[in-house]
Amino acid sequence: MTTATTPVSEHDLFSDHTLANTEEVYAELRELGTVVYLPANESYAITRYEAIREANSDPATFSSKQVAFNPQMNEILSGTSLAADPPEHGKLRAILTDNLSPRALRSLKDVINQDADALVKELIQKGTFDGMKDLAVAFPVSVVLDLIGVQGDKRDSILPWGEAAFNLLGPLNQRAQESFPLAGELFTWTHEDMKGEDLAEGSIGRAVWQAAERGEIAPESFGYLVHQILAAGMDTTIATIGNVIQLLAEYPEQYAALREDPKKIPAAVAETLRFRTPAPAFGRLATRDVEVDGTIIPAGSQVALLYGSGNRDEQKYENPDVFDIDRNPVDHLGFGYGIHGCAGQGLAKLEINGLMEAWLRNVESFTVTDVVPRLNNFSRPYDSMQVTITN
Numbered sequence: 476m477t478t479a480t481t482p483v484s485e486h487d488l489f490s491d492h493t494l495a496n497t498e499e500v501y502a503e504l505r506e507l508g509t510v511v512y513l514p515a516n517e518s519y520a521i522t523r524y525e526a527i528r529e530a531n532s533d534p535a536t537f538s539s540k541q542v543a544f545n546p547q548m549n550e551i552l553s554g555t556s557l558a559a560d561p562p563e564h565g566k567l568r569a570i571l572t573d574n575l576s577p578r579a580l581r582s583l584k585d586v587i588n589q590d591a592d593a594l595v596k597e598l599i600q601k602g603t604f605d606g607m608k609d610l611a612v613a614f615p616v617s618v619v620l621d622l623i624g625v626q627g628d629k630r631d632s633i634l635p636w637g638e639a640a641f642n643l644l645g646p647l648n649q650r651a652q653e654s655f656p657l658a659g660e661l662f663t664w665t666h667e668d669m670k671g672e673d674l675a676e677g678s679i680g681r682a683v684w685q686a687a688e689r690g691e692i693a694p695e696s697f698g699y700l701v702h703q704i705l706a707a708g709m710d711t712t713i714a715t716i717g718n719v720i721q722l723l724a725e726y727p728e729q730y731a732a733l734r735e736d737p738k739k740i741p742a743a744v745a746e747t748l749r750f751r752t753p754a755p756a757f758g759r760l761a762t763r764d765v766e767v768d769g770t771i772i773p774a775g776s777q778v779a780l781l782y783g784s785g786n787r788d789e790q791k792y793e794n795p796d797v798f799d800i801d802r803n804p805v806d807h808l809g810f811g812y813g814i815h816g817c818a819g820q821g822l823a824k825l826e827i828n829g830l831m832e833a834w835l836r837n838v839e840s841f842t843v844t845d846v847v848p849r850l851n852n853f854s855r856p857y858d859s860m861q862v863t864i865t866n
């Protein structure tokens with residue numbers, strides 16, 4: 476049901492066309508209205524920055540019980556903080572924040588920086604390499620797996636599992652259907668097969684397992700925590716590293732400015748997350764009839780919060796389609812906003828900023844060519860890109 480004035484668009488948020496032209500499609504939707512009904516997704520899309528922030532400030536009305544766009548995945552996710560509403564959300568989130576707080580991560584910083592430096596130096600020796608496989612993927616995968624304490628041959632399986640989990644947050648289109656078996660393997664491993672004793676001594680995974688053994692947290696929290704970190708923490712970070720490298724190659728004068736003043740790295744990363752939002756749409760369930768900028772979203776509707784659109788909203792950002800590392804958009808929506816705002820952003824920033832510091836220290840100039848996109852229902856990493864260091 477739509478109200479008389481509700482704008483309607485035939486776009487499908489998860490079609491190949493939209494996934495390959497996200498900014499263009501979102502701009503059309505923004506032009507139509509703050510709220511646009513999408514019959515293809517049976518969803519009300521919220522397109523404007525302020526309205527998205529307001530929705531995220533009201534989790535009682537915009538519930539996360541439908542954070543994914545298919546019922547099976549919403550069922551599977553129940554029990555995670557991503558899909559929980561208050562008061563359950565607070566309890567689940569506390570386990571995560573205990574383990575991902577700046578204090579908990581402090582000891583990781585030096586290791587991350589050393590690993591970043593070693594990886595960049597190795598790539599300089601190569602000269603030309605795949606910026607996705609050899610850099611954007613290699614780095615976060617090894618950091619996250621070390622963090623959880625995953626050892627042995629499981630390390631190779633986890634990357635495709637994470638990608639599959641992101642496809643499954645969309646509707647059950649072909650991409651999602653094909654991802655069920657792989658995502659199921661991740662779920663079975665974290666919830667049934669994974670043994671705390673198998674995780675490395677001193678890792679966060681091991682510490683959570685020990686807390687469960689001591690009865691401090693529910694036994695099932697262990698599986699959920701590891702599942703969330705593996706599923707949520709990889710593809711988004713991978714996409715962001717690929718994006719920052721590609722954008723700085725496209726704007727060499729901004730790269731030169733960054734080398735002059737590396738303190739701008741956090742601003743450059745924030746601008747990357749704004750400009751090319753890695754996870755551009757998340758779902759919600761409207762629990763009551765709610766008016767958003769003059770349009771009624773009926774109770775029971777699937778809602779799509781278009782973070783990628785809010786980040787390009789001309790009512791919020793001046794010249795939003797210009798990439799500018801001096802903008803420093805600290806309030807971007809790339810990590811969401813409100814109680815569900817990304818619980819792993821401290822770790823993501825540690826990884827990406829650490830890698831960029833090493834890159835700036837070691838790489839004077841570089842080019843990126845042959846960028847190949849990869850379509851995923853919920854995240855936007857490139858498949859491959861050729862990077863050549865021209866020091």
Ligand code: HEM
Binds near residue numbers: 709
């Ligand atoms: C650049 C990298 C990342 C981006 C862009 C990103 C993006 C997001 C976004 C947009 C949300 C909000 C979802 C919503 O509104 O429903 C979110 C939530 C979340 N993220 Fe991230 N994320 C990143 C990295 C990570 C990492 C490294 C981890 C884990 C180690 C992580 C764990 C989580 C968790 C657990 C949630 C759910 C929080 C809650 O519902 O309370 N993310 N992320």
